[in-house]
Amino acid sequence: MAQELIEKESQSVWERLGGTDGGAPEAFAALVDAFYDGVAEDALLRPMYPAESDLKEERENxxxxxxxxxxxxxLYAVKRGHPRLRMRHNPFKIGPAxxxxxxxxxxxALVATPAITPVAPTLRAYFIEVAHFLQNSDTD
Ligand code: HEM
Known part of the structure; x- marks a missing residue:
């Protein structure tokens, strides 16, 4: 039991979701789709994206x-190079709101995506940390 817990913990999120042929790509796609469906309707976030965009590229990125x-x-590196997330978010004013x-x-999106549930706590903690790191303004 303890050994099983240790092994589970040492597996990557990707492996825990089943890997390439076990549903992991679909789980991430579903999470991102649910997330961007919310962003598409959001009065503060949607204007940060080009008005003419259908958000397909953004979903893929x-x-x-x-x-x-x-x-x-x-594959992100192949398409976009080094992430440099702080720099890539500089054009957008990201305050607390x-x-x-x-x-x-x-x-x-995490709650609405059953396929991602096994790794939701790990992802949630990660998102909270990165969102705070990417905040680049004290004001909204
Ligand atoms: C804190 C609030 C955030 C806001 C307002 C925000 C907004 C944006 C916007 C407007 C874009 C441009 C769309 C695009 O080119 O894809 C973008 C890109 C991106 N964001 Fe965020 N973002 C936030 C947080 C995060 C977090 C927490 C992550 C990751 C955990 C993240 C990851 C990314 C990635 C990977 C891209 C694509 C970068 C590229 O290749 O150009 N963002 N974000």
Whole structure:
């Protein structure tokens, strides 16, 4: 039992979701889709994206990034290069409200995506940390 817990913990999120052929790509895609469905309706976040965008590219960028970060294939690097997330977020004013609304949409997506449930606590902790790191303004 203890051994099993230790082994589970040492597996990457990607492996815990079943890997490439076991549903992991679909789980991340579903999470990101649910998240961006919320962003698409959001009065503060939606204006940060080009008005003409259908958010398809943005969905793909975030999904590829998360897959790479959590132990899957490094396809984000192939498409976009080094993540440099702080720098890539510089063009957007991210104050406390934007940060918390981003996290609210991601929390809703985590809850609404059954395929991601086994790793939701790990992802939740990660998102909270990165969202605070990406905040680049004290004011909204
Ligand atoms: C804190 C509030 C945040 C806001 C307001 C925000 C907003 C944005 C916007 C407007 C874009 C541009 C769309 C695009 O090119 O894909 C973007 C890109 C991106 N964001 Fe965020 N973001 C936030 C937090 C986060 C967090 C917590 C993560 C990761 C855990 C993240 C990961 C990314 C990634 C991977 C991209 C694509 C970068 C690229 O390749 O150009 N963002 N974000």
């Amino acid at each position: 975030l999904a590829l990034f998360l897959i790479q970060y959590f132990g899957g294939p490094a 934007a940060r918390d609304i981003w996290l609210k949409h991601m929390e809703a």
